Amino acid sequence: MTGAVIEARSVAKRYGAVTALAGLDLAVPRGGVFGLLGPNGAGKSTFLRIVLDLVRPSSGEVLLFGAPVDARVLRRVGGFIEAPRFHPYLTATQTLRSVALTAGIADADAEGLLDRVGLSEAANRRVDGFSLGMKQRLGIACALIGAPELVILDEPTNGMDPAGIQDIRRLVRDIADRDGATVLLSSHLLDEVQRICDHVAILDHGRLVTSGPIADLLGSGDRLRIAATPIARAIEIAGADARADGEDAMLAPIARADAPALIAALVGAGIAVSEARWVRGDLERLFFERTGQ
Amino acid sequence: MMLAQAISGEAYRALRNPRALFWAYALVPLFILIFGLGIELAVRIDSKMVPPTIEPFRLAIRSLGAGGNPIAQLFYAIGAAALVANEYRWESWRLIGPRNRRLNLILAKFMVYLACAALSLAAIVAVEFFSAFVAGLAKGTPVAWNVDGGPGWAALAVAWAASLAELAALGALAMAGAVATRSLLGGAMPAFLFALGQSLLLAFAQPPAGINRAILLPVHAGDMARGWAQGGSGGDALAGAAMLLCWAFVLIATAIILFSRQDLSRE
Numbered sequence: 001m002t003g004a005v006i007e008a009r010s011v012a013k014r015y016g017a018v019t020a021l022a023g024l025d026l027a028v029p030r031g032g033v034f035g036l037l038g039p040n041g042a043g044k045s046t047f048l049r050i051v052l053d054l055v056r057p058s059s060g061e062v063l064l065f066g067a068p069v070d071a072r073v074l075r076r077v078g079g080f081i082e083a084p085r086f087h088p089y090l091t092a093t094q095t096l097r098s099v100a101l102t103a104g105i106a107d108a109d110a111e112g113l114l115d116r117v118g119l120s121e122a123a124n125r126r127v128d129g130f131s132l133g134m135k136q137r138l139g140i141a142c143a144l145i146g147a148p149e150l151v152i153l154d155e156p157t158n159g160m161d162p163a164g165i166q167d168i169r170r171l172v173r174d175i176a177d178r179d180g181a182t183v184l185l186s187s188h189l190l191d192e193v194q195r196i197c198d199h200v201a202i203l204d205h206g207r208l209v210t211s212g213p214i215a216d217l218l219g220s221g222d223r224l225r226i227a228a229t230p231i232a233r234a235i236e237i238a239g240a241d242a243r244a245d246g247e248d249a250m251l252a253p254i255a256r257a258d259a260p261a262l263i264a265a266l267v268g269a270g271i272a273v274s275e276a277r278w279v280r281g282d283l284e285r286l287f288f289e290r291t292g293q
Numbered sequence: 294m295m296l297a298q299a300i301s302g303e304a305y306r307a308l309r310n311p312r313a314l315f316w317a318y319a320l321v322p323l324f325i326l327i328f329g330l331g332i333e334l335a336v337r338i339d340s341k342m343v344p345p346t347i348e349p350f351r352l353a354i355r356s357l358g359a360g361g362n363p364i365a366q367l368f369y370a371i372g373a374a375a376l377v378a379n380e381y382r383w384e385s386w387r388l389i390g391p392r393n394r395r396l397n398l399i400l401a402k403f404m405v406y407l408a409c410a411a412l413s414l415a416a417i418v419a420v421e422f423f424s425a426f427v428a429g430l431a432k433g434t435p436v437a438w439n440v441d442g443g444p445g446w447a448a449l450a451v452a453w454a455a456s457l458a459e460l461a462a463l464g465a466l467a468m469a470g471a472v473a474t475r476s477l478l479g480g481a482m483p484a485f486l487f488a489l490g491q492s493l494l495l496a497f498a499q500p501p502a503g504i505n506r507a508i509l510l511p512v513h514a515g516d517m518a519r520g521w522a523q524g525g526s527g528g529d530a531l532a533g534a535a536m537l538l539c540w541a542f543v544l545i546a547t548a549i550i551l552f553s554r555q556d557l558s559r560e
Contacts, residue, residue, distance in 0.1 A: 054387055085388060104295065
């Protein structure tokens with residue numbers, strides 16, 4: 001876990017009888033874009049709130065850059081949670097200046113930030129007239145105040161049109177590649193995460209179910225889908241890693257070179273094999289597999 | 294340093310919300326101006342009891358008693374509570390919360406409130422001076438700027454500080470209420486009802502005399518603190534001021550502790 005910008009150790013959060021996080025252990029490595037995935041209620045936003053010190057964990061701890069979360073270490077972090085909210089009577093420029101002043105950054109380049117997120121033309125408009133997409137852009141601009149080392153973006157493309165989504169995807173990569181910041185991105189859009197993230201973690205019921213470089217997780221995800229009868233006996237022969245896929249098929253995570261031998265073993269055992277094909281690893285499949293949905 | 298930054302951000306936001314500034318801090322001086330001029334010009338000008346001189350200091354010191362008036366306090370309480378409650382209403386804590394210490398964020402709001410209240414009280418003094426000047430012109434009566442034996446600038450400053458201390462206690466109560474209930478009404482109404490209750494108690498009941506009474510009733514502590522400016526005891530004035538500062542300290546500390554332990558789960 002050395003070099004992690006965020007390290008969560010057995011973090012739990014309970015709201016009365018509801019458990020939002022149930023002992024989460026997670027490390028976000030420095031650099032690149034880290035995708036945080038999970039179904040609704042998995043605890044993603046709660047975790048991000050804890051990282052930003054908006055919510056205190058019931059137990060466990062979160063370290064930022066190796067130190068406990070406090071106002072000083074948070075000066076190295078920028079971010080927004082869920083739909084960003086603003087003081088409605090301020091303009092976009094005033095919003096950035098007010099946040100910058102609170103953060104002790106007197107010389108923030110508000111115009112430059114607004115230009116970067118594509119809001120230059122709305123710089124002097126009051127925020128209460130902004131669309132959701134414009135608010136998302138302004139939220140990202142606020143997150144970038146002070147050139148933070150860690151940028152936390154919660155569903156940053158919500159409410160955006162397709163062109164806006166493309167802009168934000170490019171911007172997120174740019175923050176990581178050009179600015180050298182680590183981006184922690186929470187999203188429901190699996191395709192989006194697969195396109196722009198280097199690492200991914202999947203949460204479910206407040207726990208981490210898988211985490212790692214996205215290339216590793218997907219690269220090792222090619223599986224042979226075999227429809228056979230009886231399927232229980234086929235799974236038994238395929239080994240412990242094989243899993244049922246529907247009522248009459250299984251997924252076997254094996255090397256391509258081992259496929260003929262497995263099929264031969266099944267046929268030799270008197271199992272009727274009606275179909276065998278390779279299923280490519282993708283984030284959607286990984287997500288549904290790991291979250292059991 | 295971080296507190297100064299929090300104050301800077303808070304002041305920046307507050308100054309760009311003129312509607313809130315007007316209702317909370319400008320309405321009381323404006324009310325005093327309108328009614329002061331009305332009374333001076335419409336009533337006293339025809340009175341056979343026109344005083345030989347007009348003493349603006351005495352008038353201003355008396356007007357600063359507005360700091361203890363429940364109706365005026367309602368507006369100041371709304372101003373204090375709004376600074377906090379609007380962050381919940383607009384869910385904007387999530388924007389500024391991670392940018393500074395929670396202690397500083399509440400203290401900054403309190404400081405900005407105090408600055409606005411101080412200016413509002415100064416405006417009350419200014420409108421009294423203005424009213425006295427206009428009344429003097431209208432009646433042809435000389436205006437006595439610190440006549441011998443009457444109150445002067447020092448007395449005015451003490452009365453102003455006492456009223457500010459009283460508003461500090463009120464604002465701290467409103468902010469603590471707003472943090473606890475996450476709402477404007479939850480902040481302003483308890484402060485207003487507390488102020489009203491004190492006034493009624495002072496008017497109709499006989500609470501214990503002296504220092505005990507001041508401990509219970511900030512409005513009485515305010516009267517004691519202002520009393521020196523009107524010829525009262527210096528000891529009582531000091532005790533009253535100390536009580537007000539204690540009230541303010543305890544209440545703002547309560548607001549800070551509540552806020553520091555609070556989950557900003559929706560905000």
